[in-house]
Amino acid sequence: MHTRAFRDKRGRGLRGPLLPEGVPRRRTRAQAFDRAVLEAYAPIYHMFPEQLAALDIAVDTVPRMRLRADMTVLPDEIFADGPVPLGRIIPAGIDRHNRPTRARLVVFRMPVEERAANSAQRAELLHVVMTSLVATHLNLDPRDIDPDFQW
Template sequence: MLPPHLPAYRTRAGEFDHTAVIAFAEIDRLWHERLTGLDVAVDDIPRMIPRDLETVQWPEEVTADGPVPLARLIPAGVDEAGRPTRAQLILFRRPLELRARHDDLPDILREVLIQQVATYLGVDEETVEQGPEN
């Protein structure tokens, strides 16, 4: 058991969350005013694995590596009780971690977040990277 003040105290999930927050902060800095209606969350695994893995075609709101979803954008809407819901960008931790080698998780997260934010904003990925003024 390690004391909470030591870096090794963090869990893998905690490390992932920390890395995701840092990756999203860069994008949020550029687009904050347009991202206030978007929640970012992390699930360990996707709950939407297709039956036919060879021919799956994901909709635009899913970022995937072949048949494996890495992230999903759920648009704002209305729940079963008629209450409004906020848009959600959900990162799938385990599939993203499995695709990362050594120290490239931040790069993979950044790429996936850029794709998802571009879909949310209705702009291309280059525009997300450059910011709204460019």
């Protein structure tokens, strides 16, 4: 017996995936965001390769920080749009198993995505977030990294 793969009762609609696996256009939104983060970070890394060699880059979906509601000024290691963190520097330290950890730059995907209407705005916002966080990590002014920096 032959089975037909129909989407609706009239036999119309997609009968399989629109794009095959492995095609660049088939990236998920999270994968596309990860790629955009790396593209925003690459020019900054090439300016300071020795200083940033020990810095890890990470993407988290949402901020997982305990911030008090009465906080009007956030610490320097947190880059935020008002009360909403967009990125954070986690300094090097010791984990719970007494192993050393590397410093980590974390970008929060959902807050950044909510503030960008398209990929060009997302790239611009990621550039601002990365520039600010790397400047904080290196103890520089953001205009030392990008002379046109404005926030």
